[in-house]
Amino acid sequence: MAGKGYGLSWSAALKPETGRVRERVVLALNDTVLAASMGRQLRRLGWAVYVTGSGEEARQLCREYSPQVVVLDTRLQDQSGWLTCEKMLRDDPTLKVILFASQPEADGEAFAEFVGPAKLIRQVQGSQAVIDEIVATASPVG
Numbered sequence: 001m002a003g004k005g006y007g008l009s010w011s012a013a014l015k016p017e018t019g020r021v022r023e024r025v026v027l028a029l030n031d032t033v034l035a036a037s038m039g040r041q042l043r044r045l046g047w048a049v050y051v052t053g054s055g056e057e058a059r060q061l062c063r064e065y066s067p068q069v070v071v072l073d074t075r076l077q078d079q080s081g082w083l084t085c086e087k088m089l090r091d092d093p094t095l096k097v098i099l100f101a102s103q104p105e106a107d108g109e110a111f112a113e114f115v116g117p118a119k120l121i122r123q124v125q126g127s128q129a130v131i132d133e134i135v136a137t138a139s140p141v142g
Contacts, residue, residue: 023138024048024067028058028084030075030102038071038127045135053077055084062088062095069134071098072117074105086115098133 025047029035032053039049050061055076062070070088072081085097099117101108112120121129 022046022048023069024050024065025134026058026061026065026067026070027051028055028071028076028081029053029073029100030077031073034127038131041131042134047134055079055081055087058084059088059091062092067095069096069098069137071100071130071134074099074101074108075103082115085117089116096137098130100130 023046025042027035027038027042027049029038029051030053035051035053039051042049048065050065050067052058052061053073053076055072055078058070058072058076061067072084072088074081076084081099085099088095088097097117098119098121099112099115101120101122103123108120108122119133121133
């Protein structure tokens with residue numbers, strides 16, 4: 001997939017030994033190091049992980065892979081995570097979207113209430129808070 005993203009992880013959506021569908025997550029983050037670290041942790045936990053830095057690519061990945069969870073940085077390369085979240089939830093109101101506020105935003109709580117993510121996690125809470133929230137969504141098939 002071409003675009004402004006910094007590479008996609010093409011994790012297989014099937015676990016070979018079981019033939020069952022794995023839990024899927026899309027990580028749309030501005031920080032490539034953070035995205036790689038979170039992706040590694042989630043893969044170790046059995047998740048199929050798809051990574052991008054673009055809101056439009058995140059939406060495309062959602063259409064292609066139907067993830068259980070999407071993590072959106074509030075500041076993406078091509079558009080705000082707030083806007084991307086609103087578009088995704090308009091397309092699929094059941095999708096669990098976690099917004100990750102990588103920069104302090106004065107009106108973050110008000111924006112979150114307006115666009116409707118499942119959770120708003122601030123960078124100061126750390127990446128483990130995001131991982132914990134993703135894992136709480138569902139248990140990967142194992």
